[in-house]
Amino acid sequence: MSDLEKLKDEYIDHMMNPRNYGKIEEYDAKGVGKNPLNNELVEIYLKINKDMIEDIKFQAVGCMSTVVGGSIFTDMVKKESLKEAVFAAEDFLEKLKSAPPSERACGEMVAKAFLASVENLKNKKEGIDEMEHTLFISEDCVTELENETE
Numbered sequence: 001m002s003d004l005e006k007l008k009d010e011y012i013d014h015m016m017n018p019r020n021y022g023k024i025e026e027y028d029a030k031g032v033g034k035n036p037l038n039n040e041l042v043e044i045y046l047k048i049n050k051d052m053i054e055d056i057k058f059q060a061v062g063c064m065s066t067v068v069g070g071s072i073f074t075d076m077v078k079k080e081s082l083k084e085a086v087f088a089a090e091d092f093l094e095k096l097k098s099a100p101p102s103e104r105a106c107g108e109m110v111a112k113a114f115l116a117s118v119e120n121l122k123n124k125k126e127g128i129d130e131m132e133h134t135l136f137i138s139e140d141c142v143t144e145l146e147n148e149t150e
Contacts, residue, residue: 011068018067020074022057029124030132031116033109035062040105042070042113043132048121051082058113065106073110082118089114108137 047055077085120133
């Protein structure tokens with residue numbers, strides 16, 4: 001099986017069986033990645049144990065690519081240290097810069113939701129009372145269609 005076929009199979013598997021979808025009722029941190037132009041969003045909940053991600057869940061109001069991205073990302077960082085997971089999110093955001101603007105939004109919402117949850121955790125440790133922290137994405141997934149009736 002080629003690498004492309006494996007990637008396609010993994011994508012379809014995450015689409016049909018999203019991992020870590022839902023809400024942690026007694027979470028330590030909650031972050032939101034939001035598209036301010038169309039109100040799509042991703043919420044990420046963290047349960048932390050000694051700087052390790054004991055549990056992570058997400059919810060999304062968005063397209064299937066957002067759900068798949070949330071499933072893959074949360075599956076990848078679950079049981080990792082916060083430091084490693086932050087590095088993964090920042091690296092992912094850097095790699096998204098080379099993607100077409102209309103394709104960045106879904107992945108960016110997931111990564112920004114995770115980074116917002118880490119910021120929420122930090123703020124709580126510093127005594128700032130907030131239920132969640134929100135970061136907004138820089139790209140919109142909606143693009144204008146060219147007039148093709150000429």
